[in-house]
Amino acid sequence: MTVLSPVKLLREGFWKRLGEKLLRSHDKIFIIPTRYGFYFISIVFVLFLISLSYGHSLAYTTTFIFVSLVMTSAHFTNFNLAGVEVMALHVPDEVYADESFECRVTLRNTSRKTRFDIEVTLGEVGESRPESIESGETKTIILKVKGLRRGQVSIKRLRLATTFPFGLFYAWKFWLHKKDFVVYPTQLNERLTLPAPLTSGLNKGRMTQKKDLGADEFLGHQVFEDGMPFKGIDWKAYARGKGLLYKTFVEEAEAHYILKPERELAHLSLGDQRLEEELIKLASLVDQASGQGVTYALSLEGMIRNTSFGRGRDFKKDCLKKLALFKSDRQVLV
């Protein structure tokens, strides 16, 4: 252990603590000069040196007028955020990757003065136009977000900022607000062809699960869940180490579709463009199938279906969610 190590540890501890404190900060206002603010302050400093150098009364007057205005404006900038609170954050139901969407942020001004030119930002992906909020008013602001990847997104906090009144200072504060949502894979513009449907049995409009294995057309495996009869378990697959899988068959009058990828996804990892392409196609198929009102199921892992058959809006969302979360990471927006 060198002589400097304790100092190094202390410094690291300090910065780490500071960083953590900043991450947890809520409703604390920070302020810094903008780029133009730095230029302006530099010029005022030069003017101050000129005044000292020449002892020129008019130069002193100009310096002190500018200094006073800058100091006062810093004050006004800092407190332009005081009393502004985030009431709610609403995210649209369906959000697709790499597409812009609009969130609605409801702000409330709990102070006695109007707050001017407040903008809301969400990490590096979302920003709003500056808006003013009168005293006691609640206002909904549109936050435009873009550039999210598919997967789970967690919002930890929003940033409220302002450069009012002169754009010389930038004041901001964080508002802790938890919100989780899922970003679905991008939709393709082109229309895809649904795969060949499975043939129907005697019962129209309903899917049945035959107890007699092998008598009717085998649809595929489904992960065993509580409540399913034990007789449908594929013990051979269990013996092969594939876990508890339930065999399903179809015997219905209308078409059922199984939407599955063209290539094996098991060997593809997150970040692989081929994985994304497949998921995008599947998402588009889900959208199409849902639009056509047919019954479908999603199968991502070979013979194993990830969903039961279904249709309707909620089922579509469920499928898209499974696609979004398949081999994805969590994006945290701070």
Added chain:
Amino acid sequence: MSHSSRLYYSCLIFFILSYIPFFNQVNLLINGLFALNILLSLWQEGRKERVPQFIRVGLMAMGMAVIFNEYQTLWALEPGVATLTLMATLKIFEINSKRDFFLFALIVELALVGHVLTVDQLYMVLFVFVISVTLFGLLFTHHVGEEGIKWTKERRLVFTQIFLFSLPLAFALFFLFPRLTLGNLFFNTIKKQNLTGFSEEIRPGTISEVIQNKIPYFRAKFLNGKTPSYFELYWRGAVLSQTEGLIWKRVKPPGKDEEEFSKAIKYSYELTYDQFMNSPLFLLEDTKSFQRQSKGHLLSRGGRTYKFFPYSNQKITFTGQTAKIKKSKLSPQLRKHYLQLPPLERRPKFTKWVSDLKFQKKSLRRFSKTFSKAIKDEGFAYTLAPGLLGDQSPIDEFFFRAKQGFCEHYAGAFALYLRLLGVPSRVVVGFHGGDYNPLGQYYVVRGMDAHAWVEAWDEKRGWTRFDPTSYVAPDRIRYGSAAYFVDQEETQGVSLDVYLEGRSNEFWQGLLFAVDMLYYEANRKFVGFDLDRQKRIFSFLGDEGKRWPWKLLFLCFGVASLLILPLFWRIKRSLNHPNSLWRNYRRLLKKLKKSGFEIDPWQGPLTIKRGAVEKFPHHAESLNKAFELFMKGYYGHDEERLKDSKELREEYSTITNEFRSVVRAINLRKVDQKSIHQ
């Protein structure tokens, strides 16, 4: 009009406004170039066609060449300011976005800083204020983007408030910040011409040119309650010792005047120049010491005269003290220097005349009396237009043929006369007298007060002043130039005394005096505000040498902090929710947080209540009551319904009052006895 057009025109107006007071600081050619750039930008804006870049580059190069040609350098104050102004007129071609606007504003601000150094007048404070309002008004409008904001009533109020808070602070800083000096870190002014019109040489006609000018050159105020008589008001500018007859030049003397002054101060005065740049310091006769308030370079020119080169175009201001001369000495080298004579061929008749003079007793007094008698007997006249004198021997021409002249003729002739008699002498040029302003109790000295006289060496008294003009035109010395030249034809047979007394009672004269006094006093106190003046005003801080400025600095920051306090009070007051119910709810939440109860920002009152009651079971009753009252008030009474129903408003008021009492009564640090018993 599009956003970018609006931004462009705003910038154009701002530039013109900031440049107008200074357009006469540069020559016509440079102004023409600036005007050309502005016109081209207007054309670009009107036609929506971009001026090609090569043309703009060409304009820049042409501008730099013109500036260099005018000033012969780029590394000085005036060419620097001209270059910045040129850059501003070219940047205005590119005003499209918020970024362009900010950069333009910064260039104009830098140019303004340079312009400010070229003037030193109190009225410029108003100009600086107007420019500040305009600049910050533009920043206020465009800080969000090129589209700008709308100036609503509330925004106008905020803008006004910012200035109302800033100006007292600026005022306090101006008076309290110690006027320390760093020495010259920046460019000097390069203007070298001497605006007095005096060069270091006079010849027949030099001073008669200067006296055509009626503008004030400087103002002199006497500070210790003593004012010299009009006959003592000789302001020495330059000492001329080399002569060729009637032409006298300044030549560096081989040594300094050796004089010992008495300790008692006779007169103490303050001089503030009006128009000068590089200039002699016009010191009152027998000035023992002086202190400069303006920053610059001082050169000694011999004969107790000095020339001053201010670092920027500042009004020269200094104070001086006169005293009686106790002892003087003239070294042999100086004696010889001040006995220099022109070649004989330039003064044959005059030399003969002087050598033919007989004196019973040789003394300066007798010499001057003889000369005076000769002037009077020969009917010499005092005139601004004496006519041309020959080049060969101008002194002979003047003394024997023309017999009329101005002060420079008589001074030159008298000095030469004394030298021929073996008396060291020299011609002094400067000013005599001035217009007295009885309201302000100061003298205004103008061009027409320019004068030349003689100093002769007296073995007992040292350098002694002689004014040969008084031999030929005593009224000039008695009444001053304004009375003597301007008003003579107006007297119409009435004596000058009576005429002058009548004139001073005129209403307009009094009004002019008042206006001039206000202007002078304000400028003097503003321009001449320095560390000495601060020490006088803040004398209660004591006088401890080097520590004094730090004390003043401490006081400055203290006062500045006090002035900023109302801002904090204003902010704190504004944070109170306009609604009493919410104010007290926030008070309640604050009490909970202070007692260690963590509240997430998104939690509603019901969730918080459950958590609080769990954490503070001994205060369950009061907490339950408080939250229930709040929810009843908040959820049951929205603004629209309150407006329509008086009953509802009364109910709301009751709930709010009760809620406030309950919240105030809650003290989480003490155990609630009621809860324990329950």
